[in-house]
Amino acid sequence: MVKHAFALATSALLLSGTAFAAPAYSITTLSPDGTTRWTHLNNAGAATGYLGGQGYIRAADGQLTLIPQLSDQPTAITAFGDNGAVGLMRVEEGPPQNVQETGLWRNGVVESLPTLRTTPDGLGYGVVNRISGNGLLAGTSAVNGGFYDDYGNLIPYTHAATFSNGQVHDLGTLGGNFSMGAGINDNGIVVGFSLDADDRRRSFIYRNGAMQDLGLADNYYAFDINNAGQVLANSGTSTASAVIWQEGETTTLSQPGYSFSSASAINNRGDVVGRLFAPGQGGAGFLYSDGEIVLLAGLLDQPGWTIRDVADINDSGTILGVGCQGSDCSWVLLTPVPEPATYGLLGTGLALLALAARRQRRAS
Known part of the structure; x- marks a missing residue:
């Protein structure tokens, strides 16, 4: 009887996961918009961003950790992993804004990244653009060759790349001189975009040692994969x-x-967050889940908020974005709250288990 009741309770909970639309969200204010900008959210609930131009990690409990700058200069955050690793990049100010220095900060140490460029001209670099859930690194590396911009500055060609064990691995291009790795999943499959032989920008997927054109229109660029x-x-x-x-x-x-x-991000459940744009209006944050698009403002458990921008979503469904009450905007976390019906079904299941246990004790 106990096993039967447990099966009933479990079935009820499983059914509850498919019987309801997207969950409601509670909203937590992180910081005023303009003083801070948050960029990435990992599956531990930590976020990366900037406060006063300096990079920080904000842990799920709100504790802040300072991210080191490269050569004590303003440094961009390019990626954030579940293991706390952070991709870093420093560019020179003004044209041509060439990359000057890159690295990966993890376990309190900044690690230099290898490069595919062997020409000793100071323009060689590798940049991590994405860190998978299990710590795989994808990004871009400068290669030999380049072109001169309108100011006479040499801009190096780049190839999509992965990084592991101190080595950089060239993923090639679709025929042109440029490609960029923008996303990677736990299986090591990389997505990004590349110029083809006709200098058209094409989205690609790299797997089984080969780069494949996704067949999307020229203006599209792939940047995330689950x-x-x-x-x-x-x-x-x-x-x-x-x-x-x-x-x-x-x-x-x-x-x-x-x-x-x-769109801004996709998680391993297939949920997508991003913004919808109407003529003459700013963006409105949306969630795509189970084949439907819903405005995030309509999912909040507090009235009066709109979601102006969305940066990321993790596998638990927590969303990082900008929320506004009128003209007062802040960076916020949206955290899924269980449907009331779920609590009811759970209570029913527990009651069945308790009843079965009492009956078993009486019979013994």
Whole structure:
């Protein structure tokens, strides 16, 4: 009887996961917009961002950890991993804004990254753009060769790359001189974009030792991939919406009444966050889940908020973004709260278990 009751309770909870739409969210204020900018959110609930131009990690409990600067100069955060590793990059001010220094900060130490460029001209660098859940690194490396910009500065060519054990691995291009690795999953599959032989920008997926064109329009760039192989790509224009690509099939993230969408991140459950844009209006944060797009403002458990921008989502569904009450805006965390019905079903299941236990004791 106990086993039977447990099965009933479990079945009820499983059904509750499919019977309801996207969960409601509680909202927690992190910091006023403008004084701080948060960029990445990992599965431990920690975020990276900037306070007064300096990089920080904000732990789930709110504790701040200072991220070191490269050569004591303003340093950009390029990636953040579940293991706390942070990708770092420093560029020179003004044109041509060449990358001057890069590194990976983990376990309290800044590690230099290898490069594919062997020409001794100081323009060689490798940049980590994404860290997978299990710590794999994908990004970009300068290679030999380059071109001169309008100011006469040499800009090096770059290739998509992965980094491991102090080595850099060249992923090549789709025929042109430039490519960039923008996302990687736990299986080591990399996505990004590359110039082809006709200098068209094309989105790619790199797996099994080969780079494959995704077949999206030239203006699209793939930048994120989850462990299910779902690839997220933006158009980079105000005329076309973000898409999810999976094995040749695409899903357009569009909504009636809005001109286009721009996505920010996809998690391993297939949830996507981003912004919808209407003519003459700013962005409105959205969540795509179970095949539906919902405005995040309508999912909050506190009235009066709008979600103006969205930066990231982790596997638990926690969302990092900018929330506003009128003109008063702040960086916020949106945390899923259980549906009331879930509590009811859980209570029913526990009651069945208790009843079965009492009956078993009487019979013994």
